Amino acid sequence: MEGAISPLHLSKGYDLRLSGKPLPELEDLPPPRHVAAVAGRLRFVKPRLAVNFGDRVQVGSLLFSDKNRPEVQFRSPGGGVVSAVNAGPRRRLLEVVIALDAAEGHEEFPRITDDDLESIGRERLIELVIGGGLWPLIRELPFRDTARPETRPSAVFVPLDNLDPFHPLPRVYLEGHERLLSFGMRVLERLAGKPPVVTVCREHAEGLGKQTGWNIRELTGHYPAHDPGVLLYRTKTAADQNHAWFIEGQDLLMVAELLKSGRFPTDRIVTLGGPAALQARHYRTRLGAPLSALAHGRRAAGEVRLAAGGVLTGSPAPMESYLSLLEKALVLLPEGNVSGGFLAWTLPGARSPSYSRAFLSSFRRAREFPWDCNRHGGRRACIQCNFCTQVCPVDILPQLTYKAILAGEVEESLAHGLLDCVECGLCSLICPSKIELLQTLREARERFHAEMS
Amino acid sequence: MNPVKRLFDSQRHRFSKGGRFEAFYVLFENLESVFFAPATVTSAGPHVRDNLDVKRFMFLVIVALLPHYAFGMFNVGYQSHLASGLPLDFWPMIGVGLQAVVPMVVVTYAVGYFWEALFATVRKHEISEGLFVTCALFPLTLPPTQPLWQVALGISFGVVIGKEIFGGTGRNFLNPALTGRAFLYFAYPAQTSGDAVWTLLASGRTAPVDAFTGATPLAIARATESGSIVQAWADAGYGLTQLFFGLYPDAIGASCTVLCIVGALFLITVGVADFRIICGDLLGFLATAALLNWLASPVGSPYLGLNPFYHLLVGGAAFGIAYMTTDPVSAPAMAGARWVYGFMIGMLTVLIRVFNPAFPEGIGIVILFMNCFAPLLDEIQLRARLRKRIPNVR
Numbered sequence: 001m002e003g004a005i006s007p008l009h010l011s012k013g014y015d016l017r018l019s020g021k022p023l024p025e026l027e028d029l030p031p032p033r034h035v036a037a038v039a040g041r042l043r044f045v046k047p048r049l050a051v052n053f054g055d056r057v058q059v060g061s062l063l064f065s066d067k068n069r070p071e072v073q074f075r076s077p078g079g080g081v082v083s084a085v086n087a088g089p090r091r092r093l094l095e096v097v098i099a100l101d102a103a104e105g106h107e108e109f110p111r112i113t114d115d116d117l118e119s120i121g122r123e124r125l126i127e128l129v130i131g132g133g134l135w136p137l138i139r140e141l142p143f144r145d146t147a148r149p150e151t152r153p154s155a156v157f158v159p160l161d162n163l164d165p166f167h168p169l170p171r172v173y174l175e176g177h178e179r180l181l182s183f184g185m186r187v188l189e190r191l192a193g194k195p196p197v198v199t200v201c202r203e204h205a206e207g208l209g210k211q212t213g214w215n216i217r218e219l220t221g222h223y224p225a226h227d228p229g230v231l232l233y234r235t236k237t238a239a240d241q242n243h244a245w246f247i248e249g250q251d252l253l254m255v256a257e258l259l260k261s262g263r264f265p266t267d268r269i270v271t272l273g274g275p276a277a278l279q280a281r282h283y284r285t286r287l288g289a290p291l292s293a294l295a296h297g298r299r300a301a302g303e304v305r306l307a308a309g310g311v312l313t314g315s316p317a318p319m320e321s322y323l324s325l326l327e328k329a330l331v332l333l334p335e336g337n338v339s340g341g342f343l344a345w346t347l348p349g350a351r352s353p354s355y356s357r358a359f360l361s362s363f364r365r366a367r368e369f370p371w372d373c374n375r376h377g378g379r380r381a382c383i384q385c386n387f388c389t390q391v392c393p394v395d396i397l398p399q400l401t402y403k404a405i406l407a408g409e410v411e412e413s414l415a416h417g418l419l420d421c422v423e424c425g426l427c428s429l430i431c432p433s434k435i436e437l438l439q440t441l442r443e444a445r446e447r448f449h450a451e452m453s
Numbered sequence: 454m455n456p457v458k459r460l461f462d463s464q465r466h467r468f469s470k471g472g473r474f475e476a477f478y479v480l481f482e483n484l485e486s487v488f489f490a491p492a493t494v495t496s497a498g499p500h501v502r503d504n505l506d507v508k509r510f511m512f513l514v515i516v517a518l519l520p521h522y523a524f525g526m527f528n529v530g531y532q533s534h535l536a537s538g539l540p541l542d543f544w545p546m547i548g549v550g551l552q553a554v555v556p557m558v559v560v561t562y563a564v565g566y567f568w569e570a571l572f573a574t575v576r577k578h579e580i581s582e583g584l585f586v587t588c589a590l591f592p593l594t595l596p597p598t599q600p601l602w603q604v605a606l607g608i609s610f611g612v613v614i615g616k617e618i619f620g621g622t623g624r625n626f627l628n629p630a631l632t633g634r635a636f637l638y639f640a641y642p643a644q645t646s647g648d649a650v651w652t653l654l655a656s657g658r659t660a661p662v663d664a665f666t667g668a669t670p671l672a673i674a675r676a677t678e679s680g681s682i683v684q685a686w687a688d689a690g691y692g693l694t695q696l697f698f699g700l701y702p703d704a705i706g707a708s709c710t711v712l713c714i715v716g717a718l719f720l721i722t723v724g725v726a727d728f729r730i731i732c733g734d735l736l737g738f739l740a741t742a743a744l745l746n747w748l749a750s751p752v753g754s755p756y757l758g759l760n761p762f763y764h765l766l767v768g769g770a771a772f773g774i775a776y777m778t779t780d781p782v783s784a785p786a787m788a789g790a791r792w793v794y795g796f797m798i799g800m801l802t803v804l805i806r807v808f809n810p811a812f813p814e815g816i817g818i819v820i821l822f823m824n825c826f827a828p829l830l831d832e833i834q835l836r837a838r839l840r841k842r843i844p845n846v847r
Contacts, residue, residue, distance in 0.1 A: 379579065433506075433507055
């Protein structure tokens with residue numbers, strides 16, 4: 001199969017051309033004094049605490065798990081004392097903070113060698129990944145929640161990169177770990193019962209793919225060409241293929257390391273970038289490191305928003321928060337909470353980035369733009385400009401789906417392809433009426449998910 | 454600090470909660486947002502948002518319409534001087550045009566804004582900029598002799614019945630400007646049809662000079678019983694140049710085909726107008742007129758034999774195609790439906806022009822008619838499209 005498939009091109013979608021791109025250089029951050037397991041930004045998880053304030057924990061000790069799904073476990077990224085259990089409104093668990101010991105203890109998990117992999121059963125392998133606390137890294141389409149171990153997916157994808165600005169480059173985090181990833185791939189094949197499809201965007205493919213046994217699918221085009229949901233939508237031929245698994249490249253490395261070393265992996269390579277970031281580059285730090293360890297002293301003056309997990313799909317996070325299990329990017333954006341210039345909307349707008357062609361900026365192809373968090377306009381009713389339809393990577397008609405949802409037509413919204421939605425956020429991004437399309441679609445998907453489970 | 458900003462900041466307390474004009478906070482906020490974009494930041498979904506908003510979107514349409522106002526003022530004055538036998542000096546003609554057009558625009562905006570502001574205040578929503586496009590389009594479709602009270606009544610009907618009762622811009626299914634125009638056409642035919650209404654006469658005159666026909670090209674086309682319509686137009690002084698540049702008695706500013714082409718190209722370039730609707734319109738016009746040409750020789754009617762391209766040069770065809778059919782709210786949403794919508798508009802307009810003795814021009818009514826069918830066209834294409842999707846329901 002290798003090399004036999006031509007790159008899949010996504011002509012829809014859109015690239016932000018955001019300024020502040022991280023350099024490919026990797027810098028080691030000094031070890032933090034605290035790390036945390038974040039629950040507040042996890043979706044589809046109802047956390048049940050397994051530790052109390054003041055408890056001693058080791059690297060890999062269970063901190064909390066999902067009330068409804070015991071296999072969804074979250075284990076400690078550090079060894080020391082539980083120094084805080086932070087809760088938000090309605091006592092929802094936000095994070096469990098660990099003050100690190102100088103010499104951290106490790107929970108020991110069973111080790112697997114290359115040879116073991118030939119003989120070990122699927123059930124046992126699932127047990128090991130769940131027991132090691134890394135099962136939540138394997139996620140399931142269409143909802144992108146944690147994979148259900150009792151099911152067999154129709155396909156399994158390993159996206160190596162993420163075009164949501166700015167995520168770690170595969171050649172940075174993979175350097176020297178290619179064999180580990182090959183091991184992870186074999187594990188994944190046993191878990192899923194299917195050979196994994198590795199996806200990488202052509203601009204990041206350089207130097208990759210020389211490893212034997214990787215079934216690489218090259219992708220080209222705009223954001224979100226990298227997304228496994230987009231790939232699945234564009235390659236599926238029947239309804240029974242909707243149920244697929246995926247795990248990001250760096251996450252698969254963690255699973256492989258857990259099984260090989262028998263210890264819970266704690267390293268993470270993350271990017272710091274964005275218009276308000278100084279020293280934008282890749283950093284090696286701990287899983288669950290404080291955001292301040294990354295952003296402190298590296299953010300521009302003025303009010304700055306921390307977008308954990310990317311500009312388009314990430315969540316806002318306070319400086320006091322920590323990197324969650326799935327987040328590999330921290331983007332610093334100017335908050336933009338100032339009113340615009342006098343009659344600014346009448347200007348040609350050479351510096352006003354836009355998907356449309358309504359500003360001069362649209363005709364300047366090579367430029368990068370310092371996007372900020374201003375909404376850039378008032379909320380209006382939909383004017384059927386159709387931009388959301390033109391941009392949607394999975395051919396949903398977002399404005400009609402949105403209207404169907406608001407009208408309570410669940411069946412119709414599903415027929416529109418609500419579950420194909422990859423939650424890329426482009427519809428909300430480009431809407432001139434500033435309608436929260438993503439939020440509406442996402443909430444509808446969550447309601448449907450709650451009904452299903 | 455900007456003096457306008459200072460003014461807003463100094464008056465804010467009067468409109469805020471507990472202030473004297475608390476009820477009018479929506480208006481205050483709206484007026485402020487015209488001058489300074491609000492400082493609102495994103496709270497959900499993607500952190501960043503596009504710079505394009507509805508204000509900019511609608512503003513671009515108004516930019517495209519401004520040359521029509523310049524042309525309209527000139528043409529109103531030019532036709533008036535021709536009809537009154539006055540010398541054709543540029544500035545006096547512009548003066549006549551200004552006198553006729555400015556009061557209509559002022560009345561349209563004042564009355565239109567009043568209704569929008571009333572609904573916005575009562576319903577506590579922001580004023581949508583769609584209103585300003587409606588108010589810019591409306592006077593351009595009227596004859597220069599329209600009494601101002603009728604202008605006020607027309608825009609009231611257009612804004613309230615065409616739009617507000619359905620929930621305002623974005624929720625209307627009819628083009629509000631055309632709704633108002635159609636209301637005037639049916640309610641006050643004496644002031645909106647015939648040959649006399651299209652030309653403003655100099656004060657003191659009751660009839661135009663003998664050499665001036667005053668008939669619109671469409672009226673001439675309808676009246677031509679035999680021979681060639683193009684010849685009849687030439688006899689009335691409407692050569693190809695006059696037709697192309699719109700230098701004949703007609704609605705203010707709607708007759709200039711060349712400006713409509715420029716405006717349409719501009720709106721397509723900036724992404725406000727959909728080329729599918731415009732191309733559909735053109736196809737509909739040309740295909741239907743060509744079909745009638747084919748029928749013309751056995752029947753022998755000159756209107757059937759009119760060259761299809763002339764249909765696009767006369768009357769409100771070009772203006773309607775460029776600015777009315779491309780209104781995204783009242784048009785269908787789906788791409789294929791937009792082609793059909795455009796084609797049907799072109800076809801029906803030609804058929805009404807040629808076969809219906811009651812309407813010299815049909816495009817306004819036809820667009821409103823097709824507005825009503827837009828949801829149906831959408832539904833047909835939507836069903837076909839959804840059938841093709843691989844279901845993702847568990």
